[in-house]
Amino acid sequence: xxxxxxxxxxNKRFGxxxxxxxxxxxxxxxxxxxxxxxxxxxxxxxxxVLTGAYVPEEGEFVFNGSELPLGRPDRIVARGIAxxxxxxxxxxxxxxxxxxxxxxxxxxxxxxxxxxxQTAHTREEERLTTQRAYELLKYVGIERFxxxxxxxxxxxxxxxxxxxRALATEPRLLALDEPAAGMNAxxxxxxxxxxxxIRNDGVTVLLIEHHVKLIMGLCDRVAVLDFGxxxxxxxxxxVQRNQAVIDAYLGGAHxxx
Amino acid sequence: xxxLSQAIPFFGKRNPKLALIILLVLAFALPLVAxxxxxxxxxxxxxxxxxxxxxxxxNLVVGFAGLLDLGYIAFYAVGxxxxxxxxxxxFGVHLPFWIVLPLGxxxxxxxxxxxxxxxxxxRGDYLAIVTLGFGEIVRIFMNNLTHxxxxxxxxxxxxxxxxxxxxxxxxxxxxxITDTISINSLFLFYYVFLGAVALxxxxxxxxxxxxxxxxxxxxxxxxxxxxxxxxxxxxxxxLAFAMGATFGGVAGGLFSAFQGFVSPESFTxxxxxxxxxxxxxxxxxxxxxxxxxxxxxxxxxxxxxxxxLPVQERLFGAVYLDPEILRMLLLSLAMIFMMLLKPxxxxxxxxxxxxxxxxxxxxxxxx
Ligand SMILES: Nc1ncnc2c1ncn2[C@@H]1O[C@H](COP(=O)(O)OP(=O)(O)O)[C@@H](O)[C@H]1O
Ligand SMILES: [Mg+2]
Numbered sequence: 001x002x003x004x005x006x007x008x009x010x011n012k013r014f015g016x017x018x019x020x021x022x023x024x025x026x027x028x029x030x031x032x033x034x035x036x037x038x039x040x041x042x043x044x045x046x047x048x049v050l051t052g053a054y055v056p057e058e059g060e061f062v063f064n065g066s067e068l069p070l071g072r073p074d075r076i077v078a079r080g081i082a083x084x085x086x087x088x089x090x091x092x093x094x095x096x097x098x099x100x101x102x103x104x105x106x107x108x109x110x111x112x113x114x115x116x117x118q119t120a121h122t123r124e125e126e127r128l129t130t131q132r133a134y135e136l137l138k139y140v141g142i143e144r145f146x147x148x149x150x151x152x153x154x155x156x157x158x159x160x161x162x163x164x165r166a167l168a169t170e171p172r173l174l175a176l177d178e179p180a181a182g183m184n185a186x187x188x189x190x191x192x193x194x195x196x197x198i199r200n201d202g203v204t205v206l207l208i209e210h211h212v213k214l215i216m217g218l219c220d221r222v223a224v225l226d227f228g229x230x231x232x233x234x235x236x237x238x239v240q241r242n243q244a245v246i247d248a249y250l251g252g253a254h255x256x257x
Numbered sequence: 258x259x260x261l262s263q264a265i266p267f268f269g270k271r272n273p274k275l276a277l278i279i280l281l282v283l284a285f286a287l288p289l290v291a292x293x294x295x296x297x298x299x300x301x302x303x304x305x306x307x308x309x310x311x312x313x314x315x316n317l318v319v320g321f322a323g324l325l326d327l328g329y330i331a332f333y334a335v336g337x338x339x340x341x342x343x344x345x346x347x348f349g350v351h352l353p354f355w356i357v358l359p360l361g362x363x364x365x366x367x368x369x370x371x372x373x374x375x376x377x378x379x380r381g382d383y384l385a386i387v388t389l390g391f392g393e394i395v396r397i398f399m400n401n402l403t404h405x406x407x408x409x410x411x412x413x414x415x416x417x418x419x420x421x422x423x424x425x426x427x428x429x430x431x432x433x434i435t436d437t438i439s440i441n442s443l444f445l446f447y448y449v450f451l452g453a454v455a456l457x458x459x460x461x462x463x464x465x466x467x468x469x470x471x472x473x474x475x476x477x478x479x480x481x482x483x484x485x486x487x488x489x490x491x492x493x494x495x496l497a498f499a500m501g502a503t504f505g506g507v508a509g510g511l512f513s514a515f516q517g518f519v520s521p522e523s524f525t526x527x528x529x530x531x532x533x534x535x536x537x538x539x540x541x542x543x544x545x546x547x548x549x550x551x552x553x554x555x556x557x558x559x560x561x562x563x564x565x566l567p568v569q570e571r572l573f574g575a576v577y578l579d580p581e582i583l584r585m586l587l588l589s590l591a592m593i594f595m596m597l598l599k600p601x602x603x604x605x606x607x608x609x610x611x612x613x614x615x616x617x618x619x620x621x622x623x624x
Binding site: 051052053073074076077078082083085089090091092093094095097098101102103104105106108110111112115116118122125126127129130131133134146147165166168169 | 460463464466467468469470471472474475477478479481482483484485486487488489496500542608609610611612613615616
């Protein structure tokens with residue numbers, strides 16, 4: 001197994017609160033890796049430090065063989081990590097197509113001069129960007145809404161659009177923060193299918209979810225966070241039998257969904 | 258321009274070509290119509306064109322990139338004073354326009370970056386306050402850079418600026434065609450400014466539908482998400498400030514040449530607010546709206562003023578409301594009514610950042 005991401009002793013504090021305490025975990029190339037735990041356990045915070053939105057007080061990430069620059073989202077995306085948000089964050093005044101086109105930013109080159117002079121290269125890149133974005137909309141199954149403002153899409157479609165936008169950055173690792181939240185059973189089924197397709201196409205997936213069935217059905221391995229600490233990391237079946245995990249998470253009220 | 262022509266009621270959408278032709282004819286004929294009511298109206302149109310340039314530039318910063326800038330007029334000032342320094346007896350330097358205008362634009366761009374750097378982390382109200390302060394600082398500099406060496410001439414301003422000479426044609430002088438027929442300089446300026454506006458529109462349209470334009474819109478809509486897709490928000494914000502300032506700088510240079518005189522009082526906070534009002538009034542983010550807003554708010558107060566002054570004199574025998582106060586009053590009223598009746602502006606933003614005809618099997622603009 002080849003390691004794609006290794007988190008080493010990540011610590012993140014907010015004032016007196018330790019949101020992540022010495023979290024170490026490693027994700028293999030090509031797997032779907034679940035990150036679960038009760039609300040406030042630090043899952044989203046882990047995404048935030050991984051993608052450079054926050055800087056951890058201690059620890060480092062090794063990605064694809066070399067260390068990640070901490071707190072530099074643009075360079076981290078360029079290295080091949082893309083994410084979605086727990087509370088959907090789309091570009092509201094842009095169409096679905098344009099959202100995905102914006103996602104191509106880091107993989108395209110046109111600069112100011114090229115734009116102002118509309119060089120042949122600029123026009124060609126613009127055309128390719130449009131087409132690539134449209135293909136990605138097709139990939140997640142919402143191409144019929146290409147021309148719809150993203151804020152007018154249904155909830156489930158907005159989640160898909162966010163995934164398409166993240167895929168537009170050509171990630172090696174796609175980090176999804178509760179993608180099934182607020183979805184009905186049919187939508188969740190489609191989502192599960194989509195995540196499997198993404199993995200089969202060679203993208204490693206890091207998945208935060210509360211939806212236990214989805215996690216257990218999809219993931220190769222699962223890590224459990226509780227109060228900022230990793231309390232387990234194992235195959236889904238093993239994690240489900242782990243007493244500490246049952247006490248902290250699976251056994252309690254959180255099982256609701 | 259397409260956008261603008263499509264804004265024409267009824268056949269704007271149905272027959273875009275015809276609409277565009279009508280628009281061009283209108284743009285060319287406008288000063289001729291205005292001249293029927295007197296030369297001053299052509300002059301007002303000239304200023305309206307400068308306001309359109311300013312509004313287009315400010316809209317890039319506020320409407321596209323979402324950075325509220327209340328000190329925009331400072332860049333206008335930088336462009337204007339560049340002309341005053343480099344094409345006047347002030348320092349005895351007399352450079353041609355094709356050097357002075359780009360230099361003014363470049364200085365304005367640098368000023369834009371200087372403003373951008375300390376404000377990178379600010380948004381909304383906080384950004385507005387800092388930019389407002391910046392605008393005032395620039396104006397106060399223009400007022401006080403007289404000691405130990407006199408640079409700006411202070412409040413008196415700088416006069417006797419060089420005329421605008423394009424290909425040997427002096428725009429500041431009436432063009433003598435035959436002994437009896439001549440074209441007034443005000444008309445010449447109108448067409449020069451119209452050309453500048455057309456160029457600005459072309460460049461803005463290119464920027465809007467581009468990798469850069471989408472990155473700006475992304476930052477405006479959700480900065481965190483923009484970062485999460487790898488957009489270097491710092492560089493792109495600085496670029497927005499610099500590009501917006503460039504338009505202001507060019508407008509400032511043209512303003513100088515047109516007036517033949519600059520002084521700090523042309524660059525007050527009220528002017529910044531007036532330009533911002535124009536883009537909000539017309540429809541922020543939408544080029545057509547911005548142009549219509551600038552044209553309307555540059556001309557409307559003048560129209561009403563030309564009515565209000567005689568009426569005041571007729572009724573009260575004296576002028577109680579000073580024209581400048583009246584202008585601000587009218588701008589404020591326009592804003593209040595707009596916010597009440599149509600908060601999204603005259604022509605709400607339907608700005609697009611992509612070209613759907615790039616997709617195979619897709620023709621036209623879709624919905
Ligand atoms: N920006 C922040 N400032 C202060 N506290 C935060 C911030 N982000 C997260 N936290 C806190 O860190 C803890 C972990 O939050 P989070 O990572 O969002 O949990 P989860 O995603 O597992 O539900 C919570 O107690 C939360 O209140
Ligand atoms: Mg969370």
